[in-house]
Amino acid sequence: xxxxxxxxxxxxxxxxxxxxxxxxxxxxxxxxxxxxxxxxxxxxxxxxxxxxxxxxxxxxxxxxxxxxxxxxxxxxxxxxxxxxxxxxxxxxxxxxxxxxxxxx
Numbered sequence: 001x002x003x004x005x006x007x008x009x010x011x012x013x014x015x016x017x018x019x020x021x022x023x024x025x026x027x028x029x030x031x032x033x034x035x036x037x038x039x040x041x042x043x044x045x046x047x048x049x050x051x052x053x054x055x056x057x058x059x060x061x062x063x064x065x066x067x068x069x070x071x072x073x074x075x076x077x078x079x080x081x082x083x084x085x086x087x088x089x090x091x092x093x094x095x096x097x098x099x100x101x102x103x104x
Contacts, residue, residue, distance in 0.1 A: 003099050004065060006058040006085040008072055009040060016054040019075050023058060028068045030102035033057040059099050062087060 010016040013036055020032035035055040042049055060068055062085075069083040088096065 002062045003088040003091070003096050004060050004062050004085050005088055006056075006060060006065070006068060006083055008056040008058060008076075009038065009053040009082045010056060011053065011077060013054055015077065016056055019072060020056055020058075022075060023060075023068065023071065026071065027102065027104045028064050028071055029058045029060045030099040031059045059088075060085075061100060061103050064103055 008019065010019060013034070016034050016036075020029075020034055023029035023032055033056070035057065038053045038055045040051050040053045058068065065085045069085070072081055072083045
């Protein structure tokens with residue numbers, strides 16, 4: 001299967017909505033789920049940081065992964081935005097077909 005799911009964290013709901021809508025409108029994603037209230041703990045500039053973020057779950061295709069990552073980077077305010085993509089091993093065939101048909 002060529003379908004993927006990408007994880008993208010955003011600073012707030014406004015940024016998450018803007019990125020999600022752009023990815024769907026440009027057909028880089030079939031669907032984006034927005035998950036608010038994610039607690040993130042990470043190392044940045046040599047210090048352990050903690051913050052609240054909004055997580056995007058982006059359903060797309062592997063052939064679009066590089067374009068999707070580049071678009072997120074162009075839209076995002078973080079200097080190093082998270083864009084992690086993993087293949088979907090299996091799922092509802094009708095849904096996965098819809099993902100393929102909804103992206104280009």
